[in-house]
Amino acid sequence: MGEHAPSSHRRRWQGRLVAGAVCLVVSGWIVSFDPAKLVAPTARQQLLAFVQSGFPPDLSRSYLVSRTVRDGLLWAIVETLAISIVGTGLAVCCAVPASLLSASSVTHEGPLYVGASQRRLVSGRLVHTGVRWLLSFCRAVPEIVWGVLFVTALGLGPFAGVLALAVHNTGVLGKLFADFLEETDPLTTEAVATVGASRLQAVCHGMVPQITATVASYTVYRWECTIRSAAVLGFVGAGGIGYHLLLTVQRLQYQRLTTAIIAVFGLVLWSDWLASRVRASLG
C-alpha cells in the first residue's frame, strides 16, 4: 500500500503534464503559432525599420506640452493617472457593499445565522446569488467594451474611461472581497456574535478587520492594473494617453510613438514602485 501511493501520485502528475502539453500544442495550432515568421528576412527588416524610425524619441516642447497644456503628452499622462485613481476609487465604493451582499458568510451561512428562520436563509441566498451574477457580468465584459459603450452614451472623454474602469473593477474587486469574507475565521466572528452583537456589528468587528489589510493590498494591485487599462482605453476615445498612442500610429509618427511608449513604461514603473511601498506599509 505504501509503495502504491507514490506511484499513483506520480502517474496522476504525469497524466496532468501530458494533458497540459496536448492543450498547449492544440492551442498553438489554433492561433497559427509560427516562430519561423519572426526570423524571416522580411519580418526582421520591417521590425528594424520600425525601430529605426522611432529613434530618437520626440521630446520637443510642442509634443510634450503642445499649444495648450491639455493637448500635450504630459497632460495625457496626468489624465491617465486621474482616470485610474477615480475609476479604482469608484470601483472600491461599489465593490464593498456588493461584496457584503455576495459573501455567503454575510448573507446566509455561518455563525451569524444560528437559529435563523428558513425564510431569512432563503432570502439571503437569493441576494447572494443575484449579486454574484451581477458581479460576474461586470467582470465578464472587458474594460475596452465598457469604454465603447460609455463613449457611445456619454461622448468622448475621460469620464467614459472612469466609468468603464469602475464597472469592470467593481466586478473584479467585489468578487475578491466577497471571497475574502467567506474565508475569514468563523470562530472569530462567532466570538463577536455571541457577545450579543447584531449581524452588522458582528460583520464590522468580526469579519471585516480580518480582511482589511488584504483588501487594501489587492486594491492597490488593482489600481496598478487600471493604470495599464486606462492607457488602452484612449484607443476608443475614453481619454488618457491611449489617444496619443492611437494618433501617432495612425499618422505614422513613430518618434512620438516611442515617447508615448516610454511615458507609459515610466508610469507603470512608478505605480509599481509606489504600490509596493504601500503594500509594505500595510504588512
Next chain:
Amino acid sequence: MSKVSGSPLLCVSGVKKCFSGASVLSDISFVVSPGERIAIVGPSGVGKTTLLRLLAGGIAPDAGSITVDGHPPGPGQLQLAYQGTTLVGHRTALANVLVGELAAQSGVTGLVAPFGGGDTDRALELLRAVGLGDKTDTRVDQLSAGQRQRVAIARALLADGSIVLADEPTANLDPQTRSSILELLDTVVGSRPLLVALHDIELATSRFDRVIGMADGTIAFDEPVTAVTDGRLAELFADESEHQRQPSVEQSTPTPARHGGGWYG
C-alpha cells in the same frame, strides 16, 4: 468558592450535536444553579468546547433544549470567553475587549464603540485586572498566547451575561497566573454561575464546587468536587493516557510511563 443559591438557572436537556454526520455530543443534560462554580473536564476532543459554544449560542443543537429561567437564552445572556486565537489580531487589546459590550450598544453606536466610544474605563479596569494594563494599545497579534487568552477573558467579563462560560482560560499561562485568573473570574462573576472547560485537573478539583467529566461526547459523571475520586478521573483520562503511552510503529524505544496520577497530575 461556593456561592450556590436558589433553584436552577440554566437547564440543559438531551442536547445532541453532529458535525458532518459525526456525533460530537449526545444526550447532554444537566442543570446549573446561581453562583455555582463548575469545571468541565475531559480529554481533548470529547466535546467540551462544542458544549460551551452551544450554550453561548455560537452553534445550534441538533436536538434537545437549553433554557435560562425556563426560556431560550437571549443574545449575550451566556457569555463565553473563547480561546485567545479568536480575537482580531489587527486590533488593539482595548478594541478587542470593547467588543464585549456591543450588546449594550445600539446598532449605529455599536459600529464605532470598539474604537473607543464605549465604556473605556471599565474595559481598561478589566485589562489591568488581567495584568495587561500596559498593553491596552498593543495590537493583539503582537501579544503572546497567554496574553491573548487574558484579553479574551476581559472581553467576556465586560459583557454583562447572566451566566459566564470560559473555554480553557488558563491555557498557555504560567501556574501563578492560572490561579490569579481563576480568582479574578470568581470575583468578577460574583453570584452568577461560572462554567469553565479545563484541562488542568488540579485546578478543577481545588477551585470548583462541581466537576462534570466528559468522555466521547457524553457526560461520564457530574458530581460535587468532594465526591470526585482520583480513580474516576484516571478512568476518564485513561483513553488519552493510553493513547499517549502507546508507542508508534516507527519508535524503537518505548515511551516512558508518566509519574503520579496520570498525565494530568
